[in-house]
Amino acid sequence: MSHVLFINVFGHGHINPTISVVSELVDRGEKVTYIAGEEFKDKVESAGARFIGYKNFDELGFNNGDISPAEIQPQLMEITRVYVEIIEVIFSIKDKFDYVIYDSLFFVGAEIARILKIPSISSNSTFAVNDKTNYLSTFFTRFGPVIKELLNNPDFQGTIHFLREKYGVNVPNILDMHKMKSDLNLVYTSRYFQINSEGFDDTYKFIGPSISDRQEILEPELISKEKSKIIYISLGTIFNKSVEFYESCFEAFIGMDAKIIMSVGMNIDIDSFKDIPDNFIIRNYVPQLEILKHADLFITHGGMNSTNEGLYYSVPLIVVPHFFDQPVVAYRVAELGAGIVIEKAKVSPALLKASVTKIFSDNAYKENSEKVGKSLRESGGYKKGVDYIINLKDSKEAAGELIYS
Template sequence: MAHFGAICPAYFTGHLNTMLPLAQELKRRGHRVTLIGIIDAEAKTVAGLEFLTFGKEEFPQGAMTEALNYLSKLSGLAAYSYVVNLLKKEANALLRDGLESIKNAGVDALLVDQVSVGGGTIADLLDIPLITICSSLISHPSHSVPPKYTNWKYNPTWWGKLRNQVGYAFYGRVTKPMIDVVVEYRRQWNLPLYSHPNDAYSQLAQITHQPPELEFPRENLPEWFHFTGPFHYSGTRKPVPFPWDKLTGKPLIYASLGTLVNSQVDVFDKIATACEGLDAQLVISLGGSATPESLPNLPGNPLVVEYAPQLELLQKVTLTITHAGMNTTLECLNNAVPMVAIPIAFEQPGIAARIAWSGAGETIPLKRLTVPRLRKAISQVLTKPSYKQNALRLQEAIKRAGGVTRAADIIERAVSTGKPVLTGTI
């Protein structure tokens, strides 16, 4: 049995909720799994998994709570730049502190989130297998596909590809400080420098929890790239109380802006106003950004909670109004729930563009959000059968993809053979 180290920005719920079920599945199969992260992430680690900390200098106890509170008030490029700086600091701490700790812990292989840019360098130096886990949209640059941080539609024309190329160049400049940290350590350790962004990813297996039906047509993905569908399941989530007795039995509209950039009280007000008068009940989850008591009285008297048991609630939902975070999007599709997306930051615009492209929902950019636009989109998704039909189509695609079981099969084969696991072989 192997000892896996799992590296991800565990203070981001979406990334953690992808890695934990995978870690739990490997542990169930008899492997040892250690989550590797900053000290504030330890409390989020589920029972049965070990934890190895690094970066206490940059990230002392409580530092990430303060950082995430600040982040929750940002949107767009400001939020993206702030997270790049956090990931830069984390990469430096991981490469400075984590190497000896991981070596001393006897880790045999690393599962590394695609945004944890230092993990691949540690695997190279220790000469242990690396598996890349894509917990958000696929990051691999491709001129056939718009950068994931944009809401651009898929456009395979020459000018569409040129636009994409310019977009990748822009975001490459934004992320350069983070990449420079890795370059400097690779120089110090006499490791080959990366010649392409994709070089930082595994040459054995790269796994995304997207189904392929939620991705634009892509060119030049590695032969060892796998679409397995979602990993998450409720066993890795803490129970959340919810006033089930207050549900009226009417069609349920669920609104959530996630747990990061979610301090958008005006957006919640617009959502409530747009839903007022519909023959439906609106449930709003604040994602910890505020308490229900702190909000002004919202139109239509929606049911407002600080957190919602999302996996259980989605089994009853007719429509979700979402920030288009990857986990919420996949959880909606796993329950065949169509969406209206209001992307705020990070890769959310790209996910929202794919929701619209797949036919499973509509999207409204945050800067263009008005009550009339939102009401029109909600009414359209509620009344036009094609949205539900496409959500059902993606639900079936997720069932076929194999999920966490197939992902673990791929990982085990890659580590046991030391050879690339090619697409279609598992």
């Protein structure tokens, strides 16, 4: 048995794809220590891992997608604080690890592996990035001057010096994140859906989404077919406070021959909605994967997890991207003909209704979503990902580079 250190950052979209990977590693006899935000303790421990928590980024201002350059610097300083906390936790652990798996946005992960003298594996919850497919470029173009100011800030430079002197960590330049890679790079999508997939070497393994049976109970009324179509609407776990958007959906789809299932998240009081149309079912939470098995259309914010899950079940999408990687994901969906993009600022009841009508009247959207879905289902998922991890471990062991704890 070998011991893996798993390091993750940010929210559900980064954590969820890894949980099945962790369960499979444990099932195959690996010991897993998993570092993540405190709110994920139950989820990680239920997968069989030892959990070590830290205070996550809950208070960051990314929640609305409208954060300005003036607001970004304190957010980045908070990220820096948390990253330092994670690094200090890692080097306080007495166990010896045999390899490390880290979220690709924890950009010191490969450096940690170098210091520990163990193989490194990156976990990519969105598209893989390089010079030609750098979805981070828009973010860095917008916030580049502020980021450079931060990098030259005496407090930040002091942190860099502290990490180098105490732990030997050479912090990479955040602006070069798209150039970083590891011994193995797991990407939770298919080569077909990946942008410019031919630009990535064989260390990149496109394993598709980590779809597993969550054993969630589905209310029969959610999928009963008293209407000709089922439309599922969800803005994910972060961008789900858009009351105006939900009310636009009421106006757009009232009287339509479709059942509308709307998941609004835990931060909205459903009783605050007035005049909910009869063809709407609104919940704070629904079992998304179970709904998608029956849905005819998915209206989403374009987070990679939600997008992959919808397309995995060959559901056409209407994507309303908010921030970060979501616009890139959205336009890839449109490029492959599997859905329509509506810019957040242009959302209106008329445009929503016209987009739904267009998808339901043109079978090409369904055919193209089926093509993407087939590529995702055939990529192997979490079991294939663990195969690659074990193969890397075995090859390092054979080369005498891996000595078990």
